[in-house]
Amino acid sequence: MNKTVKNLENASRRNFLSATAAVGAGFVVTEVASSAAKAATPQTAAPVSAKTEKEIAALPRIKQELVAPPFMPKHDQVAKGGPKVVEIRLVIKEKIMVLDDEGAEIWALTFNGSVPGPMIVVHQDDYVELTLVNPDTNAMEHNIDFHASTGALGGGGLTHVSPGEECVLRFKATKAGVFVYHCAPGGVMIPYHVVHGMNGAIMVLPRDGLKDKAGQPITYDRAYYIGEQDYYLAKDEDGEYIKYETAGEDYADSLQVMATLTPSHIVFNGAVGALTGDNALLANVGETVLMIHSQANRDTRPHLIGGHGDYVWSTGSFTDDPQTGLETWFIAGGAAGAATYTFKQPGLYAYVNHNLIEAVLKGAAAHFKVEGKWDNDLMMQVKKPTAI
Numbered sequence: 001m002n003k004t005v006k007n008l009e010n011a012s013r014r015n016f017l018s019a020t021a022a023v024g025a026g027f028v029v030t031e032v033a034s035s036a037a038k039a040a041t042p043q044t045a046a047p048v049s050a051k052t053e054k055e056i057a058a059l060p061r062i063k064q065e066l067v068a069p070p071f072m073p074k075h076d077q078v079a080k081g082g083p084k085v086v087e088i089r090l091v092i093k094e095k096i097m098v099l100d101d102e103g104a105e106i107w108a109l110t111f112n113g114s115v116p117g118p119m120i121v122v123h124q125d126d127y128v129e130l131t132l133v134n135p136d137t138n139a140m141e142h143n144i145d146f147h148a149s150t151g152a153l154g155g156g157g158l159t160h161v162s163p164g165e166e167c168v169l170r171f172k173a174t175k176a177g178v179f180v181y182h183c184a185p186g187g188v189m190i191p192y193h194v195v196h197g198m199n200g201a202i203m204v205l206p207r208d209g210l211k212d213k214a215g216q217p218i219t220y221d222r223a224y225y226i227g228e229q230d231y232y233l234a235k236d237e238d239g240e241y242i243k244y245e246t247a248g249e250d251y252a253d254s255l256q257v258m259a260t261l262t263p264s265h266i267v268f269n270g271a272v273g274a275l276t277g278d279n280a281l282l283a284n285v286g287e288t289v290l291m292i293h294s295q296a297n298r299d300t301r302p303h304l305i306g307g308h309g310d311y312v313w314s315t316g317s318f319t320d321d322p323q324t325g326l327e328t329w330f331i332a333g334g335a336a337g338a339a340t341y342t343f344k345q346p347g348l349y350a351y352v353n354h355n356l357i358e359a360v361l362k363g364a365a366a367h368f369k370v371e372g373k374w375d376n377d378l379m380m381q382v383k384k385p386t387a388i
Protein backbone atom coordinates (compact mmCIF):
# COMPACT_ATOMS: atom_id res chain seq x y z
CA MET A 1 0.00 0.00 0.00
CA ASN A 2 1.52 3.35 -0.90
CA LYS A 3 1.82 6.28 1.42
CA THR A 4 -0.91 8.35 -0.19
CA VAL A 5 -3.51 5.67 0.34
CA LYS A 6 -2.37 5.16 3.91
CA ASN A 7 -2.69 8.88 4.56
CA LEU A 8 -6.06 8.79 2.92
CA GLU A 9 -7.18 6.04 5.21
CA ASN A 10 -6.04 8.07 8.19
CA ALA A 11 -7.85 11.12 6.87
CA SER A 12 -10.82 8.94 6.15
CA ARG A 13 -10.79 7.55 9.69
CA ARG A 14 -10.81 11.07 11.11
CA ASN A 15 -13.67 11.94 8.84
CA PHE A 16 -15.52 8.86 9.94
CA LEU A 17 -15.21 9.95 13.54
CA SER A 18 -16.37 13.46 12.77
CA ALA A 19 -19.25 12.11 10.72
CA THR A 20 -20.25 9.82 13.58
CA ALA A 21 -20.14 12.73 16.00
CA ALA A 22 -22.31 14.70 13.62
CA VAL A 23 -24.83 11.88 13.47
CA GLY A 24 -24.97 11.77 17.25
CA ALA A 25 -25.57 15.50 17.37
CA GLY A 26 -28.16 15.09 14.63
CA PHE A 27 -30.11 12.63 16.73
CA VAL A 28 -30.21 15.08 19.63
CA VAL A 29 -31.35 17.93 17.40
CA THR A 30 -33.99 15.72 15.84
CA GLU A 31 -35.30 14.73 19.24
CA VAL A 32 -35.60 18.32 20.35
CA ALA A 33 -37.16 19.31 17.05
CA SER A 34 -39.66 16.48 17.10
CA SER A 35 -40.79 17.11 20.67
CA ALA A 36 -41.22 20.78 19.78
CA ALA A 37 -43.17 19.72 16.71
CA LYS A 38 -45.33 17.40 18.84
CA ALA A 39 -46.20 20.25 21.13
CA ALA A 40 -47.06 22.50 18.21
CA THR A 41 -48.91 19.91 16.13
CA PRO A 42 -52.68 20.18 16.38
CA GLN A 43 -54.56 16.99 17.29
CA THR A 44 -56.19 17.01 13.86
CA ALA A 45 -52.89 16.41 12.03
CA ALA A 46 -52.90 13.19 9.99
CA PRO A 47 -51.17 10.38 11.85
CA VAL A 48 -47.90 9.17 10.39
CA SER A 49 -48.30 5.54 9.39
CA ALA A 50 -45.36 3.79 10.97
CA LYS A 51 -45.11 0.04 10.61
CA THR A 52 -43.78 -2.26 13.28
CA GLU A 53 -40.86 -4.58 12.57
CA LYS A 54 -43.36 -7.44 12.53
CA GLU A 55 -45.49 -5.67 9.91
CA ILE A 56 -42.44 -4.85 7.80
CA ALA A 57 -41.28 -8.48 8.06
CA ALA A 58 -44.67 -9.55 6.68
CA LEU A 59 -44.43 -7.33 3.58
CA PRO A 60 -43.71 -8.89 0.21
CA ARG A 61 -40.04 -8.69 -0.74
CA ILE A 62 -38.74 -8.22 -4.25
CA LYS A 63 -35.20 -8.05 -5.60
CA GLN A 64 -34.55 -5.24 -8.04
CA GLU A 65 -31.94 -6.08 -10.65
CA LEU A 66 -30.05 -2.86 -11.17
CA VAL A 67 -28.69 -1.99 -14.60
CA ALA A 68 -26.09 0.48 -15.81
CA PRO A 69 -27.39 3.90 -16.87
CA PRO A 70 -28.79 5.27 -19.13
CA PHE A 71 -31.08 2.27 -18.71
CA MET A 72 -33.62 1.82 -15.96
CA PRO A 73 -34.47 -1.28 -13.96
CA LYS A 74 -37.74 -3.03 -14.85
CA HIS A 75 -40.54 -1.32 -12.97
CA ASP A 76 -44.28 -0.69 -12.91
CA GLN A 77 -45.35 2.92 -13.47
CA VAL A 78 -48.38 2.32 -11.25
CA ALA A 79 -47.69 0.17 -8.19
CA LYS A 80 -49.27 -3.26 -8.05
CA GLY A 81 -50.53 -3.94 -4.55
CA GLY A 82 -49.35 -2.41 -1.31
CA PRO A 83 -45.91 -1.39 -0.08
CA LYS A 84 -43.05 -3.83 -0.52
CA VAL A 85 -39.51 -4.25 0.64
CA VAL A 86 -37.32 -3.72 -2.41
CA GLU A 87 -33.92 -5.36 -2.04
CA ILE A 88 -31.03 -3.82 -3.91
CA ARG A 89 -27.31 -4.50 -3.90
CA LEU A 90 -24.61 -1.95 -4.60
CA VAL A 91 -21.04 -3.13 -4.90
CA ILE A 92 -18.43 -0.39 -4.71
CA LYS A 93 -15.85 -0.55 -7.47
CA GLU A 94 -12.75 1.61 -7.65
CA LYS A 95 -11.65 1.47 -11.27
CA ILE A 96 -9.86 3.35 -14.01
CA MET A 97 -12.21 5.09 -16.40
CA VAL A 98 -11.15 6.83 -19.61
CA LEU A 99 -12.97 10.16 -19.86
CA ASP A 100 -12.31 11.39 -23.38
CA ASP A 101 -10.42 10.54 -26.54
CA GLU A 102 -7.42 12.55 -25.41
CA GLY A 103 -6.44 9.97 -22.82
CA ALA A 104 -7.73 11.66 -19.69
CA GLU A 105 -8.37 8.97 -17.11
CA ILE A 106 -9.46 8.79 -13.52
CA TRP A 107 -9.55 6.23 -10.72
CA ALA A 108 -13.32 6.46 -10.54
CA LEU A 109 -15.11 5.61 -7.32
CA THR A 110 -18.33 3.92 -8.37
CA PHE A 111 -21.45 2.13 -7.27
CA ASN A 112 -21.67 -1.08 -9.36
CA GLY A 113 -18.96 0.11 -11.75
CA SER A 114 -20.79 2.88 -13.58
CA VAL A 115 -20.83 6.69 -13.40
CA PRO A 116 -23.48 7.56 -12.40
CA GLY A 117 -24.43 4.57 -10.27
CA PRO A 118 -27.53 2.63 -11.25
CA MET A 119 -31.03 4.10 -11.08
CA ILE A 120 -33.20 2.55 -8.40
CA VAL A 121 -36.99 2.66 -8.86
CA VAL A 122 -39.52 2.11 -6.11
CA HIS A 123 -42.94 3.46 -5.17
CA GLN A 124 -43.79 5.80 -2.35
CA ASP A 125 -44.05 3.96 1.00
CA ASP A 126 -41.99 1.03 -0.25
CA TYR A 127 -38.99 0.13 1.87
CA VAL A 128 -35.58 0.15 0.20
CA GLU A 129 -33.28 -2.48 1.67
CA LEU A 130 -29.76 -1.88 0.46
CA THR A 131 -26.81 -4.20 0.83
CA LEU A 132 -23.70 -2.06 0.38
CA VAL A 133 -20.56 -4.05 -0.34
CA ASN A 134 -16.99 -2.74 -0.21
CA PRO A 135 -14.78 -5.58 -1.55
CA ASP A 136 -11.35 -5.99 0.02
CA THR A 137 -9.74 -5.24 -3.33
CA ASN A 138 -10.71 -1.57 -2.82
CA ALA A 139 -8.41 0.94 -1.13
CA MET A 140 -10.88 3.29 0.49
CA GLU A 141 -13.73 3.54 2.95
CA HIS A 142 -17.14 4.48 1.51
CA ASN A 143 -20.77 4.95 2.50
CA ILE A 144 -24.04 6.22 0.99
CA ASP A 145 -26.31 9.19 1.61
CA PHE A 146 -29.79 8.85 0.09
CA HIS A 147 -31.50 12.22 -0.37
CA ALA A 148 -34.76 10.26 -0.58
CA SER A 149 -34.38 8.99 2.99
CA THR A 150 -34.91 10.47 6.43
CA GLY A 151 -32.38 10.33 9.27
CA ALA A 152 -28.70 9.64 10.06
CA LEU A 153 -27.23 11.82 7.28
CA GLY A 154 -29.44 10.09 4.73
CA GLY A 155 -28.10 6.75 5.91
CA GLY A 156 -24.54 8.02 5.58
CA GLY A 157 -23.98 7.65 9.31
CA LEU A 158 -25.00 3.99 9.28
CA THR A 159 -23.25 2.72 6.17
CA HIS A 160 -19.51 3.36 6.51
CA VAL A 161 -17.86 0.28 5.05
CA SER A 162 -14.11 -0.29 4.95
CA PRO A 163 -12.60 -2.59 2.32
CA GLY A 164 -13.74 -6.12 3.12
CA GLU A 165 -16.98 -5.03 4.82
CA GLU A 166 -20.64 -4.91 3.86
CA CYS A 167 -23.71 -3.50 5.59
CA VAL A 168 -27.48 -3.43 5.16
CA LEU A 169 -29.56 -0.26 5.42
CA ARG A 170 -33.33 -0.08 5.22
CA PHE A 171 -35.22 3.15 4.66
CA LYS A 172 -38.80 4.01 3.89
CA ALA A 173 -39.34 5.96 0.67
CA THR A 174 -41.75 8.51 2.11
CA LYS A 175 -41.20 11.23 -0.50
CA ALA A 176 -42.27 10.86 -4.14
CA GLY A 177 -39.74 12.21 -6.59
CA VAL A 178 -36.32 11.70 -8.11
CA PHE A 179 -33.43 12.02 -5.70
CA VAL A 180 -29.66 11.85 -5.74
CA TYR A 181 -27.69 9.35 -3.69
CA HIS A 182 -23.96 9.70 -3.18
CA CYS A 183 -20.99 8.63 -1.12
CA ALA A 184 -20.28 10.98 1.80
CA PRO A 185 -17.54 9.55 4.00
CA GLY A 186 -17.02 12.85 5.83
CA GLY A 187 -15.11 16.11 5.46
CA VAL A 188 -13.17 16.72 2.27
CA MET A 189 -13.76 13.09 1.29
CA ILE A 190 -17.38 14.00 0.55
CA PRO A 191 -16.75 16.20 -2.51
CA TYR A 192 -13.69 14.09 -3.44
CA HIS A 193 -15.78 10.91 -3.71
CA VAL A 194 -18.67 12.69 -5.43
CA VAL A 195 -16.47 14.22 -8.12
CA HIS A 196 -14.82 10.84 -8.68
CA GLY A 197 -18.17 9.48 -9.81
CA MET A 198 -19.72 8.16 -6.62
CA ASN A 199 -23.32 9.24 -7.11
CA GLY A 200 -26.53 8.09 -8.68
CA ALA A 201 -30.28 8.49 -8.35
CA ILE A 202 -33.44 6.84 -7.11
CA MET A 203 -36.93 7.43 -8.50
CA VAL A 204 -39.75 7.12 -5.99
CA LEU A 205 -42.94 7.04 -8.05
CA PRO A 206 -46.31 7.92 -6.56
CA ARG A 207 -48.14 4.60 -6.03
CA ASP A 208 -50.74 5.62 -8.63
CA GLY A 209 -48.14 6.91 -11.08
CA LEU A 210 -47.25 10.35 -12.41
CA LYS A 211 -50.02 12.93 -12.85
CA ASP A 212 -50.47 16.30 -14.55
CA LYS A 213 -51.87 19.25 -12.63
CA ALA A 214 -55.44 18.18 -13.48
CA GLY A 215 -54.75 14.77 -11.96
CA GLN A 216 -54.64 12.97 -15.31
CA PRO A 217 -52.09 10.16 -15.64
CA ILE A 218 -48.77 10.83 -17.35
CA THR A 219 -47.18 7.66 -18.68
CA TYR A 220 -43.98 7.04 -20.60
CA ASP A 221 -42.93 4.55 -23.27
CA ARG A 222 -39.23 4.72 -22.48
CA ALA A 223 -37.17 6.16 -19.67
CA TYR A 224 -33.50 7.09 -19.59
CA TYR A 225 -31.24 8.17 -16.78
CA ILE A 226 -28.71 10.85 -17.63
CA GLY A 227 -26.24 11.49 -14.82
CA GLU A 228 -24.14 14.58 -15.22
CA GLN A 229 -20.65 14.42 -13.73
CA ASP A 230 -18.04 17.10 -13.15
CA TYR A 231 -14.42 15.91 -12.89
CA TYR A 232 -11.36 17.85 -11.74
CA LEU A 233 -8.31 16.26 -13.32
CA ALA A 234 -4.83 17.62 -12.70
CA LYS A 235 -2.25 18.18 -15.43
CA ASP A 236 1.53 17.93 -15.31
CA GLU A 237 4.01 20.67 -16.34
CA ASP A 238 3.63 19.60 -19.98
CA GLY A 239 -0.10 20.13 -19.85
CA GLU A 240 -0.86 16.38 -19.94
CA TYR A 241 -3.38 14.82 -17.62
CA ILE A 242 -1.53 12.96 -14.86
CA LYS A 243 -2.06 9.20 -14.61
CA TYR A 244 -2.07 7.43 -11.25
CA GLU A 245 -1.33 3.88 -10.13
CA THR A 246 -4.03 3.48 -7.50
CA ALA A 247 -7.36 4.88 -6.36
CA GLY A 248 -6.85 7.85 -4.08
CA GLU A 249 -3.34 8.63 -5.27
CA ASP A 250 -4.60 11.77 -7.00
CA TYR A 251 -6.02 13.10 -3.73
CA ALA A 252 -3.74 16.12 -3.20
CA ASP A 253 -3.64 17.06 -6.92
CA SER A 254 -7.36 16.63 -7.28
CA LEU A 255 -8.12 18.82 -4.28
CA GLN A 256 -6.11 21.66 -5.79
CA VAL A 257 -8.12 21.52 -9.01
CA MET A 258 -11.40 21.09 -7.09
CA ALA A 259 -10.62 24.27 -5.14
CA THR A 260 -10.67 26.25 -8.39
CA LEU A 261 -14.31 25.18 -8.94
CA THR A 262 -13.35 24.77 -12.58
CA PRO A 263 -14.03 21.24 -13.82
CA SER A 264 -11.73 19.70 -16.41
CA HIS A 265 -14.69 17.67 -17.70
CA ILE A 266 -18.45 17.94 -17.42
CA VAL A 267 -19.95 14.84 -18.98
CA PHE A 268 -23.05 12.71 -19.17
CA ASN A 269 -22.83 9.10 -17.99
CA GLY A 270 -19.21 9.03 -17.06
CA ALA A 271 -17.29 10.09 -20.14
CA VAL A 272 -17.36 12.35 -23.16
CA GLY A 273 -19.44 10.61 -25.85
CA ALA A 274 -21.01 8.04 -23.51
CA LEU A 275 -24.45 8.92 -24.92
CA THR A 276 -23.63 10.14 -28.42
CA GLY A 277 -23.07 8.47 -31.79
CA ASP A 278 -23.46 4.69 -31.48
CA ASN A 279 -24.47 5.19 -27.84
CA ALA A 280 -27.33 7.58 -28.70
CA LEU A 281 -30.57 7.20 -26.79
CA LEU A 282 -33.30 5.74 -29.01
CA ALA A 283 -36.94 6.68 -29.47
CA ASN A 284 -39.69 6.71 -32.11
CA VAL A 285 -41.97 9.52 -33.21
CA GLY A 286 -45.08 9.41 -31.05
CA GLU A 287 -43.32 7.89 -28.06
CA THR A 288 -43.13 9.66 -24.73
CA VAL A 289 -39.71 9.52 -23.14
CA LEU A 290 -39.01 10.18 -19.48
CA MET A 291 -35.61 11.83 -19.09
CA ILE A 292 -34.18 11.78 -15.58
CA HIS A 293 -31.23 14.07 -15.02
CA SER A 294 -29.07 14.18 -11.90
CA GLN A 295 -26.17 16.36 -10.83
CA ALA A 296 -24.82 15.54 -7.38
CA ASN A 297 -22.51 18.52 -7.14
CA ARG A 298 -23.19 21.38 -9.51
CA ASP A 299 -26.12 23.31 -10.99
CA THR A 300 -27.15 22.42 -14.51
CA ARG A 301 -29.78 23.20 -17.11
CA PRO A 302 -30.88 20.42 -19.47
CA HIS A 303 -32.24 21.34 -22.89
CA LEU A 304 -33.43 19.12 -25.72
CA ILE A 305 -32.42 20.88 -28.94
CA GLY A 306 -35.37 20.75 -31.34
CA GLY A 307 -37.78 19.56 -28.64
CA HIS A 308 -39.15 20.58 -25.26
CA GLY A 309 -39.94 19.48 -21.78
CA ASP A 310 -43.65 18.67 -22.07
CA TYR A 311 -43.93 17.96 -18.34
CA VAL A 312 -41.04 18.86 -16.07
CA TRP A 313 -40.40 18.23 -12.40
CA SER A 314 -37.26 20.34 -12.25
CA THR A 315 -36.98 20.15 -8.46
CA GLY A 316 -37.48 16.40 -8.67
CA SER A 317 -40.53 16.44 -6.39
CA PHE A 318 -43.48 14.45 -7.75
CA THR A 319 -45.61 15.98 -4.98
CA ASP A 320 -45.59 19.25 -6.93
CA ASP A 321 -47.47 19.75 -10.20
CA PRO A 322 -45.19 19.42 -13.20
CA GLN A 323 -44.29 22.53 -15.13
CA THR A 324 -45.29 22.37 -18.79
CA GLY A 325 -43.83 23.29 -22.17
CA LEU A 326 -40.36 24.27 -21.03
CA GLU A 327 -37.43 25.07 -23.30
CA THR A 328 -34.76 24.55 -20.62
CA TRP A 329 -35.07 23.48 -17.03
CA PHE A 330 -32.94 24.00 -13.97
CA ILE A 331 -31.53 21.16 -11.88
CA ALA A 332 -29.92 22.35 -8.68
CA GLY A 333 -26.58 20.83 -7.72
CA GLY A 334 -27.30 17.96 -5.36
CA ALA A 335 -30.60 17.13 -7.01
CA ALA A 336 -32.24 15.16 -9.77
CA GLY A 337 -35.12 16.24 -12.00
CA ALA A 338 -37.39 14.57 -14.53
CA ALA A 339 -39.00 15.62 -17.77
CA THR A 340 -41.18 13.94 -20.36
CA TYR A 341 -41.24 14.68 -24.07
CA THR A 342 -43.34 13.13 -26.79
CA PHE A 343 -41.22 13.13 -29.95
CA LYS A 344 -42.95 14.62 -32.98
CA GLN A 345 -40.19 14.61 -35.59
CA PRO A 346 -37.55 12.06 -36.56
CA GLY A 347 -33.86 12.89 -36.56
CA LEU A 348 -30.90 13.34 -34.31
CA TYR A 349 -31.56 15.51 -31.28
CA ALA A 350 -28.84 16.83 -29.01
CA TYR A 351 -29.72 16.82 -25.32
CA VAL A 352 -27.34 19.19 -23.61
CA ASN A 353 -26.44 21.16 -20.56
CA HIS A 354 -27.38 24.54 -22.07
CA ASN A 355 -24.37 26.26 -20.74
CA LEU A 356 -23.11 25.52 -24.25
CA ILE A 357 -19.49 25.87 -23.21
CA GLU A 358 -20.06 23.03 -20.76
CA ALA A 359 -21.86 21.04 -23.46
CA VAL A 360 -19.40 21.50 -26.30
CA LEU A 361 -16.05 22.23 -24.69
CA LYS A 362 -16.46 20.13 -21.55
CA GLY A 363 -18.60 17.24 -22.84
CA ALA A 364 -22.10 17.58 -21.33
CA ALA A 365 -24.05 16.36 -24.37
CA ALA A 366 -26.12 13.34 -25.38
CA HIS A 367 -27.97 12.35 -28.54
CA PHE A 368 -31.48 11.07 -29.10
CA LYS A 369 -31.88 9.16 -32.35
CA VAL A 370 -35.54 9.28 -33.29
CA GLU A 371 -37.17 7.25 -36.08
CA GLY A 372 -40.46 8.07 -37.75
CA LYS A 373 -42.19 10.23 -40.29
CA TRP A 374 -41.25 13.87 -40.77
CA ASP A 375 -44.10 16.38 -40.29
CA ASN A 376 -43.91 19.22 -42.78
CA ASP A 377 -46.63 21.06 -40.90
CA LEU A 378 -44.32 21.47 -37.92
CA MET A 379 -41.27 22.34 -40.01
CA MET A 380 -40.09 22.27 -43.59
CA GLN A 381 -37.21 23.63 -45.55
CA VAL A 382 -38.99 25.88 -48.01
CA LYS A 383 -35.81 26.67 -49.93
CA LYS A 384 -32.45 24.95 -49.60
CA PRO A 385 -29.46 27.24 -49.01
CA THR A 386 -28.58 28.50 -52.48
CA ALA A 387 -26.62 31.44 -53.84
CA ILE A 388 -28.45 34.73 -53.34
Ligand SMILES: [Cu+2]
Pocket (backbone or CB within 6 Å): 109, 141, 142, 143, 183, 184, 185, 193, 198
Ligand atom coordinates in the same frame (compact mmCIF):
# COMPACT_ATOMS: atom_id res chain seq x y z
CU1 LIG B 1 -16.96 6.67 -1.61
